[in-house]
Amino acid sequence: MLAKCQKNWYNTVIMLRLFFVCTFALVLAAPVLAETSEPVEEYVPNEVLVKWADVPGSAADVSVVRVSDVTTAVELFGADERVEYVEPNYRRYISLAPDDTYYTSSLLTHLEQSNDADIDAEKAWDTTTGDRSIIVAVLDTGVDIDHPDLIDNIWVNPGEVAANGIDDDGNGFIDDVNGWDFIDDDNDVNPTPNSASFDETVVLHGTHVSGTIGAVGNNAEGVTGVNWEVTILPVKVFDDDGNSSISVIAEAIEYATDMGADVLNMSFGGYSTSATEEDAIADAVAAGGLLVAA
Secondary structure (H helix, E strand, O other): OOOOOOOOHHHHHHHHHHHHHHHHHHHHHOOOOOOOOOOOOOEEEEEEEEEEOOOOOOHHHOEEEEOOOHHHHHHHHHOOOOEEEEEEEEEEEEOOOOOOOOHHHHHHOOOHHHOOOOOOHHHHHOOOOEEEEEEEEEEEOOOOOOOOOOHHHEOOOOOOOOOOOOOOOOOOOOOOOOOEEOOOOEOOOOOOOOOOOOOHHHHOHHHHHHHHHHOOOOOOOOOOOOOOEEEEEEEEOOOOOOEEEHHHHHHHHHHHHHOOOOEEEEOEEOOOOOHHHHHHHHHHHHOOOEEEEO
């Protein structure tokens, strides 16, 4: 795991306070899973996650095993004393957000018509407007890294040389200059739809969330994030329909932690608990990460 760069103590304390404020903004900005009349797929068909008892390590060492029947496989692996745990590869779904133009900015300031249901961001900004030494990983549908209100706050991998086709920093991800796409397994973290028919509110969800966290402030452009200055690490973990799985999420959490993320934003949920996910979260917390889920 990459060692985190030492940060100025004062700025770190101030930013932790600001991220505590940001937590409330994210909870407000990311409603729960949308209700649907269609049946929800609880887990990925024909896949289970197996953690062997004699293999030390974290959730990243869990194996994805292809099986003919998930229920039967869980029973068989569960009876094997060599297995620490086995579980279905549970689904995770993106939390929906509205597409109103000024939705993000309205949460930050003063909403008298909503019983002051805002975070009064100006009071925090009197103390600090952010710090780019703080890395926030956004595990979502991707981030528009060229967006004029985000581009200055997008993470750049200091150990990687762009477009040379070499894994310069030896982390297992080639040319991950601005993050990684765990859906398509490449370095394009932009929210590019894979089909002509897509829901824009889902595909652009990660960009919306990133704007709430860190749209550049005081630049006469668009809206202002909770942090005017911060470093956003895009980690794409959802497809165009807002679907993902525990195997993807766990690997993404491990990646963000290894890349030095101080905060991991996870605006998604599911319908089953997961030992694999819990292990990945525990590893991130042990490394000093703060995980914000909505």
